[in-house]
Amino acid sequence: MDSEAKHVEWARKVKAIAQIGLEYAADPYDRERYTELRALVAEMMAEASDVPFNQWLDLFEGETGYATPRVDVRGAVFRDGQVLLCRELDDGLWSLPGGWADVNDPPSAAVERELREETGYEVRCTKLAAVLDRDLHYNEDKRPIHTYKLMFLCEIIGEAGGLDHDIAEARFFPVGDLPPLSRARTLPEQVELMAKHHKNPELPTEFD
Numbered sequence: 001m002d003s004e005a006k007h008v009e010w011a012r013k014v015k016a017i018a019q020i021g022l023e024y025a026a027d028p029y030d031r032e033r034y035t036e037l038r039a040l041v042a043e044m045m046a047e048a049s050d051v052p053f054n055q056w057l058d059l060f061e062g063e064t065g066y067a068t069p070r071v072d073v074r075g076a077v078f079r080d081g082q083v084l085l086c087r088e089l090d091d092g093l094w095s096l097p098g099g100w101a102d103v104n105d106p107p108s109a110a111v112e113r114e115l116r117e118e119t120g121y122e123v124r125c126t127k128l129a130a131v132l133d134r135d136l137h138y139n140e141d142k143r144p145i146h147t148y149k150l151m152f153l154c155e156i157i158g159e160a161g162g163l164d165h166d167i168a169e170a171r172f173f174p175v176g177d178l179p180p181l182s183r184a185r186t187l188p189e190q191v192e193l194m195a196k197h198h199k200n201p202e203l204p205t206e207f208d
Contacts, residue, residue: 007048012144015041016067023065069146073111074098075154076194082172086118089168093182111152119170122158129153129197131207
């Protein structure tokens with residue numbers, strides 16, 4: 001792990017301590033210290049990135065309660081040896097459709113919604129193929145938010161219409177000839193993992 005990734009990991013841990021402290025501390029002096037600690041982490045992240053201090057602080061202040069990992073859901077649809085990918089507008093690269101799970105959504109409903117919005121297809125989840133800790137697969141790309149990735153196999157059951165505003169297009173690609181991937185979202189080995197489970201549905205769910 002390089003020094004920048006380690007820096008982010010440390011900052012994320014300190015931010016979690018501050019967030020948990022603010023959730024449970026009753027003494028006003030303790031709360032003041034945890035608030036200062038949270039602001040210090042925002043300053044650390046601003047120094048290590050192009051995102052200004054105020055944006056980091058707003059992000060951290062919006063997260064309350066006991067600090068836990070966020071959930072990123074991804075869905076893989078295969079047809080005739082090809083996998084369905086969507087192209088993001090922000091970087092012009094391709095990924096398995098998905099995103100953050102919304103509050104009140106079961107995991108399967110979250111991924112079905114993401115595929116409907118990002119590909120224009122109605123789908124049904126058929127299998128939870130993998131539960132991955134993002135940190136263990138993106139060693140050189142640590143993020144301030146600790147994330148678990150839930151990866152589902154899905155099948156098309158209909159068409160839903162247009163694409164979400166941040167998606168340029170959705171297309172099928174041969175698994176052995178993928179376009180440039182948005183690696184912050186999807187790695188080639190993750191597509192290969194999902195293809196393996198598609199070919200062998202009886203395989204057990206993989207997890208970190």
